[in-house]
Amino acid sequence: MKSPITVAVTGAAGQIGYSLLFRIASGSMFGPDQPVALRLIEIEPALPTLNGVVMELDDCAFPLLHSITPTADLNEGFSGVNWALLVGSVPRKAGMERKDLLSINGKIFTGQGQAIEKNAASDVRVVVVGNPCNTNCLIAKSNAPGIPSERWFAMTRLDENRAKSQLAAKAGVHNTAVTNLTIWGNHSATQYPDFTNAKINGKSVTDVISDQAWLEGEFISTVQQRGAAIIKARGSSSAASAANAVVDTVKSLTTPTPAGDWTSVAVWSDGSYGVEKDLITSFPIRTTDGTSWEIVQDLPVNEFSQSRIDATINELKEERDAVKELGLI
Numbered sequence: 001m002k003s004p005i006t007v008a009v010t011g012a013a014g015q016i017g018y019s020l021l022f023r024i025a026s027g028s029m030f031g032p033d034q035p036v037a038l039r040l041i042e043i044e045p046a047l048p049t050l051n052g053v054v055m056e057l058d059d060c061a062f063p064l065l066h067s068i069t070p071t072a073d074l075n076e077g078f079s080g081v082n083w084a085l086l087v088g089s090v091p092r093k094a095g096m097e098r099k100d101l102l103s104i105n106g107k108i109f110t111g112q113g114q115a116i117e118k119n120a121a122s123d124v125r126v127v128v129v130g131n132p133c134n135t136n137c138l139i140a141k142s143n144a145p146g147i148p149s150e151r152w153f154a155m156t157r158l159d160e161n162r163a164k165s166q167l168a169a170k171a172g173v174h175n176t177a178v179t180n181l182t183i184w185g186n187h188s189a190t191q192y193p194d195f196t197n198a199k200i201n202g203k204s205v206t207d208v209i210s211d212q213a214w215l216e217g218e219f220i221s222t223v224q225q226r227g228a229a230i231i232k233a234r235g236s237s238s239a240a241s242a243a244n245a246v247v248d249t250v251k252s253l254t255t256p257t258p259a260g261d262w263t264s265v266a267v268w269s270d271g272s273y274g275v276e277k278d279l280i281t282s283f284p285i286r287t288t289d290g291t292s293w294e295i296v297q298d299l300p301v302n303e304f305s306q307s308r309i310d311a312t313i314n315e316l317k318e319e320r321d322a323v324k325e326l327g328l329i
């Protein structure tokens with residue numbers, strides 16, 4: 001038996017946590033022969049609810065679940081962790097400005113960044129899910145300067161999965177036929193799902209779907225607005241699909257990418273594709289060894305794509321400037 005991987009999940013008593021923890025504990029994230037030690041981090045008032053989740057995890061008798069540590073103490077929660085999945089954050093409420101949200105959540109992610117740097121294992125990798133996830137990741141990373149830049153990720157995989165599913169439905173194929181789908185930029189309504197470089201059964205999407213107006217219009221807006229559509233339909237935000245995307249994100253970062261394909265995840269910009277350095281931006285990413293990764297280079301970016309990418313990058317710059325002004329980075 002392998003020795004356990006230690007995984008911290010913040011916001012563990014929340015909606016996403018309620019799906020995610022059971023997927024991790026069952027082996028979906030790290031494989032059927034990899035034991036996991038879970039560190040479940042919550043704010044003090046949510047600990048009783050978290051206790052109920054722990055009881056349910058116990059009741060599953062998962063063979064791979066090595067231990068469970070529920071805690072509101074960041075030092076204990078991040079101690080020796082190999083993966084930190086930062087899901088918890090405060091949702092935007094009616095009347096709250098984006099700046100207020102950045103300020104409230106910013107404070108959470110400064111503290112978590114510092115605690116990760118102080119306590120985590122030397123190989124720690126961090127995936128930020130709590131919104132606004134790109135900028136929260138930037139804040140946490142800026143507060144943990146000792147952790148290498150390539151270990152920080154923010155989640156855009158749910159957007160990639162949504163985009164693949166929309167393209168598959170339009171083309172009348174199974175979603176596995178859709179590959180090479182990049183989400184560029186911010187996980188927000190400005191994100192750009194790039195159909196120009198995506199493929200369906202190895203062919204360019206634009207060769208398979210001739211309805212260019214749909215691709216440039218409804219397809220993009222459906223993906224951008226999918227979160228809002230789910231809130232409207234369900235009365236609460238996407239949770240099981242978000243948890244599934246966290247599983248997919250970690251799996252894609254820990255297993256070699258299929259030849260010729262890539263996945264979407266927001267990473268530290270090294271200036272690729274003219275994106276300002278240091279922004280946490282979603283790019284096409286691939287890994288050959290499941291540890292290191294690279295931004296796929298030299299994809300064609302036409303005028304339409306460039307204008308969309310510029311819009312989402314501009315939003316990221318505005319968020320970065322706002323948190324800089326607040327003294328969070």
Ligand SMILES: NC(=O)c1ccc[n+]([C@@H]2O[C@H](COP(=O)([O-])OP(=O)(O)OC[C@H]3O[C@@H](n4cnc5c(N)ncnc54)[C@H](O)[C@@H]3O)[C@@H](O)[C@H]2O)c1
Binds near residue numbers: 015016155
């Ligand atoms: N990146 C994505 O694709 C994506 C997709 C869906 C949701 N999200 C985001 O994920 C986050 C969580 O969503 P949810 O539906 O689980 O929300 P939720 O409100 O159900 O749960 C959030 C949990 O976080 C906890 N929390 C708040 N502050 C905390 C802190 N400082 N430390 C630890 N825990 C804390 C809360 O107590 C709560 O239990 C939200 O910000 C949501 O917008 C991101």
